[in-house]
Amino acid sequence: MSGYSPDFKDVPKTIAARFKPVGKGPFHDVPDAQWYDWKWQLQHRITDIAELGRYINLSPEEIAGHEAGRDVFKIGITPYYVALMDRDDPLCPVRMQATPHPQEMISHPSDMEDPLAEDRDMPVKGLTHRYPDRVLFYMTQDCAMFCRHCTRKRKVANPHTAADDAQVQGCIDYIRRTPSVRDVIVSGGDALAVSDDRLEKILAQIRDIPHVEIIRIATRTPCTMPMRITDELVAMLKKYHPIFLNTHFNHPKEATAEAFAALRKIAGAGIPIGNQMVLLKGINDDAETVMKLNHAMLMMQVKPYYIYQCDPTFGNYHFRTPVSKGIEIIKSLRGFTSGLAVPYYVIDAPGGGGKVPILPEYVKSWENGVIVVRNFRGDEYTYIEPNQD
Ligand code: SF4
Known part of the structure; x- marks a missing residue:
């Protein structure tokens, strides 16, 4: 059992x-x-x-x-x-x-095979190093479920792109010889699509590298296969703290008792959890759905972390919404519910520009140290900056 x-x-x-x-x-x-x-x-x-x-x-x-x-x-x-x-x-x-x-x-001119240019910024096969202090480490291209909107459709579900031992070792060696890396995101596919033993072998080596401070696990399994979160798994993960976990729920219907049991186990092991929702047409592109999802996530001890604008990957055009929709959703959250329930809305800039936060316009004017801001109801207030002389 x-x-x-x-x-x-x-x-x-x-x-x-x-x-x-x-x-x-x-x-x-x-x-x-x-x-x-x-x-x-x-x-x-x-x-x-x-x-x-x-x-x-x-x-x-x-x-x-x-x-x-x-x-x-x-x-x-x-x-x-x-x-x-x-x-x-x-x-x-x-x-x-x-x-x-x-x-x-149906293809569209804006489609890209690798919209985030993850394969371009690979100093060694299986590892993306784009930001100064963190890397993305792909350990498998398998997932519990193959999501139709996936950004990594080009690789996911293809067993020929799974990381073999030599590839994994190449990634670990790169982290070891790159002192600027303090944050390693273990991802895929899904980092928890592999066995505990295989995952532990990798985590133990990463944790042994003195300049690595935090490890993040990227997994959708609490949503698509919550039974993956076993007592044995969390007991193993705890050995390699500080560990964080990012997951991916898109709709309140996914916030089930089974998912809650899994997330509670992770949170109980002292692992902070963030949710990365993807904005998807016909699924969650309205403020009420996102509000419900985020409230459910908080009750399950998960911080809503990002709302991603859907990446322009071949095969997901029908899921993409206008950016104005994302802004409208953030506007409907900010001020109307706890700040904890308001994630960053980001576009992962196509071509490898990284995540760019997109915010509603709250600053009306800013001149000579006088800032006029609008609050969530649209009321205007003035803030006078301190004199810097
Ligand atoms: S779990 Fe993540 S990586 Fe896997 S198919 Fe779904 S979105 Fe893609």
Whole structure:
């Protein structure tokens, strides 16, 4: 039996009542010992449209999307995430992130294969070093689920791009000989798509490098396969503190009792968690949905960290929203809810420019030390700067 259980016994009733268990849905015959075992979930990922059609009523678009794009970007969905889907509604926000659509095959002039130029800024294979003091370390290109909006579609779900031992060693050697690196983001794909042993071997080597201060784990598994967060995993991670974890929830429907149990385990190990939502048309491009998601994240001990403008990756044009939509959402959060629930809205500048925060205009004028600002209600106030003579 894996060390995961959807255990809520220490959660105050008033909070627990907000989070509903997904249960097993169409997989009701699967015994608990298998359902709550992440390896079973990975091994039983749904990768075939006919199989998916046994669990949900597929729409003509989903079938056509699979026919058109089967050789470009595969299907890969955990049974848990399938159980979270609305069986009949193809516009279910969970389903839209996981099932194919013919629009994925329509290219647009703004599309890029590697929009963040991650492959360009690679001093060694498998590691991006763009910002002065931090690196992105790809340890696998596998994920529990293959998200249709993924920026790294060019690599994810392709087993031939997984990091082998020589590649991993090359990355660790680079970090060791580069003293400016104080922050290592272990990513993928999904950093938790590999075994605890493999992950630990890498973390132990990174933690042994004197100039590395913090390690961040990038994983969507608390959302798509929460049973990955076992007692054994968090006991291992704790040995390599300070560890932070970034995850990726896009819709309040994903904030389930199972996800809560996973996140509580991580937070209980002293690992701060941030959520990186992607702004997606038809899924979360309205302020009410984002507000609900962010409130749920906070109750699950997760800080909403970023809202990403959807990157211009081939195959996700239909998910992209105008930037004005992101600004409107931030405007509807700031001041109207706790600052903790207001993430940064960023464009990851295409071509490798890095994350650029996009803010609503709160400064009306600024002249001769007199700043006129607008608050969240649009009321104007004046601030006089100190005299610097
Ligand atoms: S989990 Fe992340 S890297 Fe993997 S497919 Fe989804 S968005 Fe892409």
